[in-house]
Amino acid sequence: MMALQGEGELAYRWETPASVWQEDERSGQFQLLATEGLGRIDWQGQAHGRLPDVARLLGASLPTACECAPIYPEGFAFCPNCGRPLLRLSGSPSRQPGWWGPEGDAMLPRHVPHGLPVTSLPLGDSLEERPAAPHVGRCDVTMPVPPNSTCVFAASHYGFPEQRLLALAHTRGVLQYWDPLAGLWHVMTPDEGAASLTFTASSYAWLPVLEPRRGEVAIVPAAGGLLRLWINPVSETYRTEPVLDAPVVAAPGAMRRHIACLVRPEGAGVRLWSARADFAEVEEYACPDVPDAGWSRPIGYDGRLFWLHEQGQLAWRPGEAPRFTPWPPGWQPRLEFGGPTQSRDGRLWHIGHDGQGYSFLEIGSERPQGAPIDGARLGFANFLFRRGHPVLDEPWSGEHVEDLNQDETLVLPLLRAFNNNRSQPSGLVLRFHKYTGRAEEALHARANGRVLARTTVEWIGRRNVILDEVVRLSRPLECVPLVYAGCLWLHHPDWNQMRGWRLEELS
Numbered sequence: 001m002m003a004l005q006g007e008g009e010l011a012y013r014w015e016t017p018a019s020v021w022q023e024d025e026r027s028g029q030f031q032l033l034a035t036e037g038l039g040r041i042d043w044q045g046q047a048h049g050r051l052p053d054v055a056r057l058l059g060a061s062l063p064t065a066c067e068c069a070p071i072y073p074e075g076f077a078f079c080p081n082c083g084r085p086l087l088r089l090s091g092s093p094s095r096q097p098g099w100w101g102p103e104g105d106a107m108l109p110r111h112v113p114h115g116l117p118v119t120s121l122p123l124g125d126s127l128e129e130r131p132a133a134p135h136v137g138r139c140d141v142t143m144p145v146p147p148n149s150t151c152v153f154a155a156s157h158y159g160f161p162e163q164r165l166l167a168l169a170h171t172r173g174v175l176q177y178w179d180p181l182a183g184l185w186h187v188m189t190p191d192e193g194a195a196s197l198t199f200t201a202s203s204y205a206w207l208p209v210l211e212p213r214r215g216e217v218a219i220v221p222a223a224g225g226l227l228r229l230w231i232n233p234v235s236e237t238y239r240t241e242p243v244l245d246a247p248v249v250a251a252p253g254a255m256r257r258h259i260a261c262l263v264r265p266e267g268a269g270v271r272l273w274s275a276r277a278d279f280a281e282v283e284e285y286a287c288p289d290v291p292d293a294g295w296s297r298p299i300g301y302d303g304r305l306f307w308l309h310e311q312g313q314l315a316w317r318p319g320e321a322p323r324f325t326p327w328p329p330g331w332q333p334r335l336e337f338g339g340p341t342q343s344r345d346g347r348l349w350h351i352g353h354d355g356q357g358y359s360f361l362e363i364g365s366e367r368p369q370g371a372p373i374d375g376a377r378l379g380f381a382n383f384l385f386r387r388g389h390p391v392l393d394e395p396w397s398g399e400h401v402e403d404l405n406q407d408e409t410l411v412l413p414l415l416r417a418f419n420n421n422r423s424q425p426s427g428l429v430l431r432f433h434k435y436t437g438r439a440e441e442a443l444h445a446r447a448n449g450r451v452l453a454r455t456t457v458e459w460i461g462r463r464n465v466i467l468d469e470v471v472r473l474s475r476p477l478e479c480v481p482l483v484y485a486g487c488l489w490l491h492h493p494d495w496n497q498m499r500g501w502r503l504e505e506l507s
């Protein structure tokens with residue numbers, strides 16, 4: 001560390017390995033001038049209440065026993081004014097695994113489909129310690145919902161010493177940052193020249209950066225192209241770098257060492273764009289006659305990426321041309337029921353309706369097989385329910401009835417916890433009580449003028465635990481589970497607060 005005199009006699013410059021600070025000799029206050037990777041620092045606009053958070057992000061020092069200054073440069077162990085000890089915060093990047101949405105777990109084994117709401121985090125070990133059903137629990141903690149509440153969440157360290165939570169309202173292009181020390185959401189301001197983050201063409205998915213540089217967040221889809229997103233939480237700003245300059249029409253996905261998305265360059269038809277993860281070896285394939293909006297987020301399975309649509313499925317294997325297969329005539333997928341599920345032989349299936357009844361249709365086959373079933377099944381990735389009962393074995397097997405009373409409930413799976421050591425899938429669900437109507441009507445409650453009178457939030461596992469209950473729920477598909485700060489959280493854009501349950505194992 002160096003102290004350099006400059007700017008007359010009243011300011012000292014302190015250089016730490018990552019930052020440059022200025023000390024005002026009269027007031028003894030420190031001002032951050034620059035720090036690695038964060039670009040322009042707006043310290044004058046820095047509210048005092050933000051400093052504890054900023055200190056943790058930088059690995060700077062905070063006062064413990066004096067009030068000479070609210071923050072000190074990295075590595076300061078004692079207050080230079082009075083000599084009292086300071087709290088020296090760690091500057092090494094966090095190693096905690098990140099959360100990139102319920103569908104964003106890249107750590108799952110290959111035999112589990114990627115891109116579905118399946119997590120490898122051991123949530124059950126902790127949640128199953130709670131009192132079992134029929135005891136009705138309550139959440140342990142709450143936090144305010146972000147001001148733009150229809151959003152996707154990322155909890156990661158972005159190259160900083162601690163994890164931070166971001167909420168991207170991608171339909172409005174608003175990026176929001178949670179300051180956990182102040183307990184406040186901040187709307188981040190785009191730097192001059194930053195591209196819009198708005199993406200509404202299809203379901204949202206971003207590609208996390210696994211070894212991020214300071215402030216680096218993800219590769220994100222936007223109306224104008226694929227962008228590399230960077231945040232500066234000191235100035236509460238973000239910037240973007242273009243990765244691909246063409247309107248994105250279906251979210252990007254990764255398959256082994258390749259990434260791909262669907263784009264529609266101006267004046268041209270839809271194309272599949274692919275590259276290696278380092279953006280070398282770009283390839284493009286024309287996809288004539290495929291829709292330019294309304295795609296599911298990509299699902300990775302069996303060496304291929306699949307994008308699903310009301311009209312059909314697009315399958316792509318790296319190095320090969322993509323193939324679009326329309327659904328059989330008259331058969332409509334029920335994409336809102338969850339997502340693909342596996343049969344015991346490893347094939348993928350999706351539920352739909354042919355006008356007469358429901359059936360499962362094989363995904364990824366040129367001549368797909370069908371399997372008729374007697375009613376709606378909600379779920380994905382072998383976490384399936386027929387009304388209030390789990391479906392084990394094959395997707396078309398009869399439901400497993402343990403409790404006849406659950407005939408009058410309907411279960412909507414939200415998140416499966418993958419655990420190799422369990423024969424039965426476990427995870428987080430919503431259970432709608434005294435509901436015997438059609439599944440479609442429950443999922444679109446509000447749109448059809450109805451609400452679900454009583455819903456319980458449940459953990460299904462070795463023991464079933466009722467985590468909480470919700471009265472008058474509508475739009476249940478907008479419930480978003482997330483894992484952040486040692487808690488499982490449930491968010492809904494209609495609620496004032498997110499509900500959280502502590503996870504002992506993760507904290």
Ligand SMILES: [Zn+2]
Binds near residue numbers: 067068
């Ligand atoms: Zn002091």
